[in-house]
Amino acid sequence: MSIQLPIAGAVGAAAVEARRAGAPAWLAERRSAAWEAFTELPMPSPQRDEDWRRTDVSELRLEEYIADPGTAAAGEALLQAMSQLRLRAAPEAAFVASTRRGLRRREGTDMLDAQGVIICSLDDAAVQHPEQLRRALSTVPPEESKFLALWNALWRGGCFVYVPPGVEARVPVWAAHTAAGAGAAIFPATVAVLDDRASLTLIDVYASPAGDDDMVSVAATPLVLGEGARLDYCLLQQWGMGTWHVATHRASAGRDARLRFFGATLGARLQKAYWEVLLDGQGAEATLTGICFGDGAQHLDHQSLQDHRAPQTRSDLLLKVAVRDEARSIYGGLIEVQRRAQQSDGYVQNRNLMLSRGARASGIPRLEIKADDVRCSHGVTAGHIDNDQRFYLESRGVPRAEADRLIVRGFMQDALDRCPHQGVRELLTELLDEEIAGHPVAGVSSDEDVA
Amino acid sequence: MAVEAHELTKDYKYGFHDADISVFRTEKGLSEAVVAAISDHKHEPEWMLRFRLKALAHFQKRAMPAWGADLSGIDFDNIYYYVKPVEEQSRSWDDVPASIKETFDKLGIPEAERKFLAGVSAQYDSEVVYHNIREDLGKLGVVFGDCDTGLREHPEIFRKYFGTVIPPNDNKFAALNSAVWSGGSFVYVPAGVRVDIPLQAYFRINSDNMGQFERTLIIAEEGAYVHYIEGCTAPNYSSDSLHSAVVEIIAHKDAHVRYTTIQNWSDNVYNLVTKRAVAYQGAKVEWIDGNLGSKVTMKYPAIYLMGEHAHGEVLSAAFAGPGQHQDAGAKCIHVAPHTTSNIVSRSISKGGGRTSYRGHIKVYPKAEDVRVNVRCDALLLDEDSQSDTYPYMDVENPEVTIGHEATVSRVGEDQIFYLMSRGIPEQDATALIVNGFFEPFVKELPMEYAVELNRLLAVQMEGSVG
């Protein structure tokens, strides 16, 4: 029997201590409690946990990844690449970028600063805007799951946005999270609190260099929408092909609030992403749209929740998935309508396009309805490229590969059209084309090896 | 609510029970000794005793399912696992003991047999007390009897298929059934024989704290056709009963088997049933599954499509009134290419009842050119009721077309108004809509059953208004 010595900077008590230092008491306490919860909670198991039945993380040894790389890891080129991505899609946006070392860039915030919009790291928010941060963090309690516990213990830097009542943020906020190097563990944090009648476009990007470095990302994005608030949230997950990514994106929507959630899943070796909307206020409304392209041996798992907790709430989810090679997609969704949520509508559509033998897709769209005056429906389909469509295009002189690209693009188009930010939509269209063409796919291009 | 539940109980037409006339019963609870006593009492071959004991071990090892309905009310120690009502099975109705005869008379059985059945089997508690088959079918080699007789009189064919579709370790309740099974039906239809009118089995629990564990095995040889119908009733006792059946169907090449269930257990029965069919090349299997009664039902008839061009159909209808949870659904497992399946589920919840659709579609890597359609619709009649949908879909082959659609809604105000504007009172309008909602199911039933089902629905609907 050998004794395992803790690896310097690894996920562990020392890393938690490093983050407690200098934090306000409530946060230091929260981190300790979260770490305790993490050590006590079992790893999710396909046998025990219904939502993990088709996604196995038992091989993942979280304590062997490095949360604190030390000051040597610079990541300047990588941050530059993240900035380039933003310039391609939303040059007008305020830019906030974090690595494992914390918040690294904060640019182009002048216009929002002038509007009174607060943009800072979570660490700063903990000191300067503790009430707003605590309000958001209360929606992602550590004791809920092992991964949320770990995130609560170890997040650093990140992007905190607060939009005051009635303020309509004039430009988007672009939150970037990046890391590089084998063994990296990052805990991305994006938090948005929109006060009553506030509005914001938030673009949340996760990326690492192309390649298959073994990394882990555990993320959470609590989003709070006050009465009548409007949030457009665009999410791009483009981790390298060696990354394990577990993320909880959770929005709670107050009275008459409106959320447009758009997620694109392109990267990671294994993803488990929760896309959740809690419709807490009467008349709240959410559309959730996703596109997902998997190839190689990617295992991409989306779990959605549309929880109708108040009357006259509306939710509508559309997830389009294409899988190629040996890739596997899992979709689990739940529409829940609580007894008091009368006159609510909830819809789910999950469409899967199977591009090769060996690719797999599972769809589990559940409904739990406790109110009678509701309309809820879900649909799941799995299909393949229609040979007639392909033949038709080929007969017009379009080469096979191009024909397939057109068909996959056509398949994704109605979802892409629902992307609320035009620049992001165009960027995603390009990235998707690259994916379909089979170019070195996930990740941003950077020769930086560690960040 | 209490008043309503009481009324429903009052309306349950089959809630009467007879005095206990049983000639033999095992002691309460489950043990190796009880299992051995059942096997011994039946003079079974050694292999069956071993099979039972192994299954018992599985049952005892296995945890209760962590999903689905609430089963915490089952007290396995407070159940009689075997109750034998009569010494001998009868082939003549006249020989059935008077009290049992009266029971089945009330259920309309000999009358039904005369009118439109090719054969009838009637099980009372643990044993089949009567069965008969039309003479001409017997001459063609069609076998229709209880499973115990099947084991005795057709040992080779019985052993070849028994427990092969649903192994004893499949799930906790299949294990339980495998350990203590008794009665049920054994159906064998030789190649090319078409049994053109239905065979029917009636299952009746009479004793208090009784567990009924019938076992049904249906084998349709190449090109054969058979339609098997089962109906279930039980008296209303204050304590709960357990019904845990296992049904295995083997449909060989180009065979066609249709299995219809009208489950109308009283609302103190836990109905936990495993039903599974294998369909070989070109075969067709249909489950027509209606769940109106019971306290809790967990039942997901399955079809394994093993041969090319096999086809599976599941048509499921569920009604959950006060205190009821119908957790029903379907599974279609596509193992072979060019297979198709179609699932239609309709459910209604009222008065605090809960219906859940739980389904599984799986397409194996080699099963190309598979087409699957799933359609689930649920209707909620009031705000105390609940409806859930849990469809699982795993696709491992690109050459498939799968569609799954589900809706949950309530009886539309506009629909009611439309009917009322033509003079139809609200209660009748609701009943018309509810019957219409079940129409896809009802139209697959033989006329006599359709009429009976509509009558049962009318009983269930009463008390839902006002």
Next chain:
Amino acid sequence: MPERPTLVVEGLHAAVEGKEILRGVDLRVPAGEVHALMGPNGSGKSTLAYTLMGHPKYEVTGGRAGFDGHDLLPLSADERARLGLFLSFQYPTAIPGVTTVNFLRAALKALGKELPARQFLQTLSSEMATLKIDEGFRARYINDGFSGGEKKRMEILQLAVLRPRMAILDETDSGLDIDALRTVAEGVNRVIGEDIGILLITHYSRILEYLRPDAVHVLHHGRVVASGGHELARRIESEGYDPILGAAAGAPA
């Protein structure tokens, strides 16, 4: 001599989801007469139809409505139907699973007009033939998957079979091509007689060429603002609503 059964509407106010749509409608339609109710979109025509038939969503906030000496307002829709009222819906509702033939039989029974099965089927067949409805529709579910024209013809079929004493036809002409319109109009003409009154709600005067109303009323902002003979409909056809509504708007409120 007893008065003919008459639909009497006096100062009727009605609201939908808290919003007042009818603001004092006055109308008298005796049996034996055909009255046309015209008006631009949003004037409250369909609201009046639903309110008279008793749709629970339409709340009467004032005024009276009666038929044949009975107060309609406390009655549910089926009770009004049994009194002899009939509404041909602008957008008939589909009811999957309920066949047309079963539905009609249930309705006749509820109205106390049950016919022996054979006679019922004969009546149905001949009415369907007149309305050029395929026999196959008997077994189809009510309005389920029907085209707009098929739905309208089915409404008139019900009118012919159920034989009410007062029929409100809500835009029965909308969405019909000229042939279908003629078929529907002929169907209505066949039931017109001394013992039935008809309130024909329409946006266009086209159908009036076939049905020749005894009176024409114009509804605007929830009130009848003009009444007259057939010439009123002609005027609307040639000049549009504006001159009439303009004149009405000038009148004291």
